[in-house]
Amino acid sequence: MSLIVMKFGGSSVGTTERMDRVAQRIIEKKLQGDSVVVVVSAMGDTTDELIDKASAINENPPAREMDMLLSTGEQISVALLSMAIHKLGHEARSYTGWQAGIVTEELHAKAKISDIDPARLFASLDAGNIVIVAGFQGMTADGEITTLGRGGSDTTAVALAAAIKADVCEIYTDVDGIYSTDPRVVVCARKLNVISYDEMLELAHLGAAVLHPRAVEYAKHYNVNLVVRSSFTHNEGTLVREDAEMEQGIVVRGIAVDKNVVRISVLGVEDVPGVLAKMFGALASNGIDVDIIVQSGVQDGKADFSFTVSLSDRGRAIEVLSSIKAEVPYREATYEENLAKVSIVGAGMVSNPGVAATMFEAISSVGVSINMVSTSEIRLSCVISAEPVKEVVRALHTAYGLDTTETAFVGGPKDRR
Amino acid sequence: MSLIVMKFGGSSVGTTERMDRVAQRIIEKKLQGDSVVVVVSAMGDTTDELIDKASAINENPPAREMDMLLSTGEQISVALLSMAIHKLGHEARSYTGWQAGIVTEELHAKAKISDIDPARLFASLDAGNIVIVAGFQGMTADGEITTLGRGGSDTTAVALAAAIKADVCEIYTDVDGIYSTDPRVVVCARKLNVISYDEMLELAHLGAAVLHPRAVEYAKHYNVNLVVRSSFTHNEGTLVREDAEMEQGIVVRGIAVDKNVVRISVLGVEDVPGVLAKMFGALASNGIDVDIIVQSGVQDGKADFSFTVSLSDRGRAIEVLSSIKAEVPYREATYEENLAKVSIVGAGMVSNPGVAATMFEAISSVGVSINMVSTSEIRLSCVISAEPVKEVVRALHTAYGLDTTETAFVGGPKDRR
Numbered sequence: 001m002s003l004i005v006m007k008f009g010g011s012s013v014g015t016t017e018r019m020d021r022v023a024q025r026i027i028e029k030k031l032q033g034d035s036v037v038v039v040v041s042a043m044g045d046t047t048d049e050l051i052d053k054a055s056a057i058n059e060n061p062p063a064r065e066m067d068m069l070l071s072t073g074e075q076i077s078v079a080l081l082s083m084a085i086h087k088l089g090h091e092a093r094s095y096t097g098w099q100a101g102i103v104t105e106e107l108h109a110k111a112k113i114s115d116i117d118p119a120r121l122f123a124s125l126d127a128g129n130i131v132i133v134a135g136f137q138g139m140t141a142d143g144e145i146t147t148l149g150r151g152g153s154d155t156t157a158v159a160l161a162a163a164i165k166a167d168v169c170e171i172y173t174d175v176d177g178i179y180s181t182d183p184r185v186v187v188c189a190r191k192l193n194v195i196s197y198d199e200m201l202e203l204a205h206l207g208a209a210v211l212h213p214r215a216v217e218y219a220k221h222y223n224v225n226l227v228v229r230s231s232f233t234h235n236e237g238t239l240v241r242e243d244a245e246m247e248q249g250i251v252v253r254g255i256a257v258d259k260n261v262v263r264i265s266v267l268g269v270e271d272v273p274g275v276l277a278k279m280f281g282a283l284a285s286n287g288i289d290v291d292i293i294v295q296s297g298v299q300d301g302k303a304d305f306s307f308t309v310s311l312s313d314r315g316r317a318i319e320v321l322s323s324i325k326a327e328v329p330y331r332e333a334t335y336e337e338n339l340a341k342v343s344i345v346g347a348g349m350v351s352n353p354g355v356a357a358t359m360f361e362a363i364s365s366v367g368v369s370i371n372m373v374s375t376s377e378i379r380l381s382c383v384i385s386a387e388p389v390k391e392v393v394r395a396l397h398t399a400y401g402l403d404t405t406e407t408a409f410v411g412g413p414k415d416r417r
Numbered sequence: 418m419s420l421i422v423m424k425f426g427g428s429s430v431g432t433t434e435r436m437d438r439v440a441q442r443i444i445e446k447k448l449q450g451d452s453v454v455v456v457v458s459a460m461g462d463t464t465d466e467l468i469d470k471a472s473a474i475n476e477n478p479p480a481r482e483m484d485m486l487l488s489t490g491e492q493i494s495v496a497l498l499s500m501a502i503h504k505l506g507h508e509a510r511s512y513t514g515w516q517a518g519i520v521t522e523e524l525h526a527k528a529k530i531s532d533i534d535p536a537r538l539f540a541s542l543d544a545g546n547i548v549i550v551a552g553f554q555g556m557t558a559d560g561e562i563t564t565l566g567r568g569g570s571d572t573t574a575v576a577l578a579a580a581i582k583a584d585v586c587e588i589y590t591d592v593d594g595i596y597s598t599d600p601r602v603v604v605c606a607r608k609l610n611v612i613s614y615d616e617m618l619e620l621a622h623l624g625a626a627v628l629h630p631r632a633v634e635y636a637k638h639y640n641v642n643l644v645v646r647s648s649f650t651h652n653e654g655t656l657v658r659e660d661a662e663m664e665q666g667i668v669v670r671g672i673a674v675d676k677n678v679v680r681i682s683v684l685g686v687e688d689v690p691g692v693l694a695k696m697f698g699a700l701a702s703n704g705i706d707v708d709i710i711v712q713s714g715v716q717d718g719k720a721d722f723s724f725t726v727s728l729s730d731r732g733r734a735i736e737v738l739s740s741i742k743a744e745v746p747y748r749e750a751t752y753e754e755n756l757a758k759v760s761i762v763g764a765g766m767v768s769n770p771g772v773a774a775t776m777f778e779a780i781s782s783v784g785v786s787i788n789m790v791s792t793s794e795i796r797l798s799c800v801i802s803a804e805p806v807k808e809v810v811r812a813l814h815t816a817y818g819l820d821t822t823e824t825a826f827v828g829g830p831k832d833r834r
Contacts, residue, residue, distance in 0.1 A: 016473045050493070056433045058500040065503070068511050069496035072489035076467070079486035083475040086482070094485050099560055120560070143516055143537070 007157035014044030042073030063108035074134035097137035110149030116163035151212020162222035176230035177238035268331025424574035431461030459490030480525035491551035515556035527566030533580035568629020579639035593647035594655035685748025
């Protein structure tokens with residue numbers, strides 16, 4: 001008999017039929033004798049529809065009122081899921097974020113959870129109910145409704161699991177676990193049985209959209225056992241935990257691709273002290289996230305810099321650079337699109353010095369040149385041209401011994417609809 | 418400088434354009450220097466759409482979860498209305514029922530308001546905000562979300578007006594006040610400047626759908642000045658208050674028609690003591706509301722009874738009568754449809770003995786016979802055939818001196834769309 005948190009995303013409850021299937025899934029757990037707390041996101045396109053309604057009235061609505069509006073999406077989901085469970089003859093009670101005792105800091109649209117008082121949920125569990133909590137939302141100490149921002153429902157689930165000391169927090173999604181790489185790119189991608197928090201964080205930041213990095217950080221901090229699994233199959237899924245053993249002979253856990261990348265080059269920058277701090281300080285204070293930074297050698301007292309930003313920040317980055325040209329003199333600023341960042345991730349990399357050489361070899365073996373390189377303790381990223389990225393990923397997958405003979409679950413249900 | 422509650426119904430905020438117009442209307446008040454608390458219903462068809470979603474999942478959903486679901490309709494309205502006011506450059510804050518301090522008894526789907534703590538609303542008004550409160554909803558002392566049932570938003574507005582001691586509670590609707598009778602039937606219907614609570618209660622119970630009887634009762638109990646007016650024009654509207662002076666020479670305030678009426682006749686009932694109590698007791702305990710009751714004279718120890726019920730209760734009433742035939746022996750039970758109840762209402766009737774005779778004369782003057790009669794202190798109702806009802810109302814309107822030469826506002830905007 002365990003205490004379990006189950007989290008279902010918006011696409012898992014997007015239709016009446018799917019809602020029914022999720023209700024059955026929850027009841028199966030309950031019938032095993034487990035105590036179940038469920039966290040749900042807004043159904044399908046509900047959030048987008050609410051945003052459209054707001055935009056029609058006010059293009060720049062106050063964040064407080066957006067939270068008031070958007071929090072109804074999850075409230076609708078929890079009420080309907082509770083009704084679906086009742087129809088199947090089981091007792092359930094739905095709760096908003098504030099009813100579930102989720103207290104956040106006073107920041108609208110992207111509040112952080114500051115405290116959870118689980119007394120009411122425990123009382124409801126003790127009464128034999130399946131407990132259903134609206135994800136993505138909470139309340140400030142002053143009684144204002146807040147939302148948690150992107151990835152909010154994952155974070156709600158992990159935070160609740162920590163607060164009630166759940167045995168496991170299961171994240172149900174439309175893929176059946178974390179893969180060594182995107183199975184739509186590499187058919188023989190390997191489903192991972194286990195992965196460490198740090199590895200998962202690197203993969204999540206690199207665009208493996210299954211789990212939000214914030215939820216992984218929360219899980220790591222409170223040491224919550226996370227399982228990522230499919231809401232459509234009963235396959236085992238992937239366990240995310242502190243120490244994850246590597247399989248024999250494998251050093252790299254996974255390969256991720258991020259196509260949301262632009263390289264900006266600033267050429268002929270005067271090489272005086274403080275110039276880098278000024279440039280990147282100005283970018284940061286304008287909310288532009290800079291990823292890889294490369295400086296080439298200095299010639300005649302001038303240096304060339306390159307860095308990457310996301311596609312949506314490109315225009316603003318060039319503007320910021322123009323605006324500081326008086327303080328940070330340079331010859332010209334250019335940008336390059338149609339790039340991709342390919343990354344290998346594995347906790348064992350740090351103690352295996354040949355890993356980087358294998359990556360460079362595999363990339364050059366398919367005739368592709370490397371544009372930029374960056375490393376962390378458990379990650380190695382190369383920026384290359386976007387066009388040959390699938391061949392590169394396949395070559396890397398084979399080079400690191402990740403290929404499996406099992407047929408992978410190719411694509412999510414979105415592809416099969 | 419006054420403290421004003423303004424209530425807008427679902428059709429007043431049904432589209433973006435209407436929402437904008439309501440926002441402007443509210444800002445006009447604010448610019449006059451008044452403090453404004455606004456109560457809003459769910460937009461247009463939102464509530465029906467939510468009910469459809471629930472029905473698709475569970476035909477008999479738990480009332481608690483329905484309240485959880487339906488309360489989102491008003492939460493969406495208040496957030497959007499606040500955004501519309503912000504766009505026009507004024508400060509507004511939206512509040513759910515529980516945030517507004519509205520405490521109800523522990524009864525889902527038709528809770529009564531048991532207490533209101535207006536501290537948070539006062540603080541928000543003091544900060545210079547336009548305060549917007551979700552109608553139709555509250556919270557129990559245990560933190561469960563409840564809804565107030567039909568007419569709930571009117572009741573929220575009146576209860577808030579009482580709690581904050583507002584100078585007036587304005588109910589905005591799609592007609593511009595209370596009329597002496599339906600202006601679609603009688604072109605020269607008179608818009609009333611003033612009407613008493615009791616008269617309004619009689620008219621509301623008789624199907625004049627502008628104000629819910631529960632809200633009028635609440636207003637009477639707390640002596641709240643109510644104004645019914647149009648959200649589309651700046652006409653003065655009708656004031657509902659304790660003592661309403663009659664115009665010189667006019668005894669009847671208004672004429673109402675109710676077509677939702679069936680006459681049931683029970684013939685040859687054995688005239689023994691307790692037989693009436695058994696019959697009407699059985700009907701009442703099956704939730705059937707009996708209106709007018711008539712007993713004809715007794716012959717050979719047998720009596721004939723007639724009573725009226727609403728159309729939707731007809732079948733069940735006949736069933737209940739069959740089920741008690743052993744205890745209450747009778748020859749047969751029949752029913753008659755295509756009837757209408759025409760009522761005259763006026764606080765001055767009690768001291769004017771000729772009122773009933775005038776009614777009977779007016780009805781017979783258009784060749785219609787009267788089927789049943791019932792009276793209260795301020796009301797006189799006749800059941801007649803439904804077919805000539807418009808002629809009867811016109812004759813009564815003239816007979817009681819209610820005709821005006823002004824052109825009435827014929828029909829609501831629903832007719833003009």
